[in-house]
Amino acid sequence: xxxxxxxxxxxxxxxxxxxxxxxxxxxxxxxxxxxxxxxxxxxxxxxxxxxxxxxxxxxxxxxxxxxxxxxxxxxxxxxxxxxxxxxxxxxxxxxxxxxxxxxxxxx
Amino acid sequence: xxxxxxxxxxxxxxxxxxxxxxxxxxxxxxxxxxxxxxxxxxxxxxxxxxxxxxxxxxxxxxxxxxxxxxxxxxxxxxxxxxxxxxxxxxxxxxxxxxxxxxxxxxxxxxxxxxxxx
Numbered sequence: 270x271x272x273x274x275x276x277x278x279x280x281x282x283x284x285x286x287x288x289x290x291x292x293x294x295x296x297x298x299x300x301x302x303x304x305x306x307x308x309x310x311x312x313x314x315x316x317x318x319x320x321x322x323x324x325x326x327x328x329x330x331x332x333x334x335x336x337x338x339x340x341x342x343x344x345x346x347x348x349x350x351x352x353x354x355x356x357x358x359x360x361x362x363x364x365x366x367x368x369x370x371x372x373x374x375x376x
Numbered sequence: 377x378x379x380x381x382x383x384x385x386x387x388x389x390x391x392x393x394x395x396x397x398x399x400x401x402x403x404x405x406x407x408x409x410x411x412x413x414x415x416x417x418x419x420x421x422x423x424x425x426x427x428x429x430x431x432x433x434x435x436x437x438x439x440x441x442x443x444x445x446x447x448x449x450x451x452x453x454x455x456x457x458x459x460x461x462x463x464x465x466x467x468x469x470x471x472x473x474x475x476x477x478x479x480x481x482x483x484x485x486x487x488x489x490x491x492x493x
Contacts, residue, residue, distance in 0.1 A: 313486055314484055
């Protein structure tokens with residue numbers, strides 16, 4: 270099973286700043302099966318990025334994903350007030366799906 | 377735009393069976409382009425993938441739950457179902473149904489809290 274470790278656990282920033290969130294896999298993620306989700310309080314997760322770097326429909330271009338192998342990042346170029354939430358990465362290794370434990374982005 | 381809505385009891389007694397229904401609107405499950413999936417989120421916020429079904433009935437279950445989990449589908453009603461047997465307090469979570477295009481989840485239900493007590 271591939272374990273995803275997200276860092277930092279909590280990231281404190283201000284609107285307008287740049288956020289960089291990390292997701293490290295215990296083994297190489299195959300076929301770019303790496304996605305990112307945003308979860309606001311009381312809501313279901315929302316898909317932001319699939320295939321490492323493909324923005325989902327309707328996601329603003331201030332969100333970008335990158336990385337390869339075992340190290341992946343989600344970057345939010347200029348934080349808006351609605352971006353303060355919890356972010357999860359998720360992978361599929363051909364037989365198992367796993368999620369990271371989340372990064373809380375707070376003001 | 378597809379929407380998913382789960383339904384089921386919020387409270388289940390230990391050792392009993394949890395049954396949930398996910399109703400899909402805004403698109404046909406029989407389009408063949410997607411898997412239909414169950415995911416849960418524990419009180420500590422960790423997310424766990426449970427399993428999926430294709431409209432023709434083919435299923436995949438997480439190995440950790442395979443002995444207790446059944447996912448089924450009724451395409452005429454555009455619904456799919458989760459049945460989890462022999463529940464314990466460790467199964468208490470928010471349960472989501474979701475659409476899975478290709479190993480990620482692009483539409484989610486609002487979520488329903490299930491407590492085993």
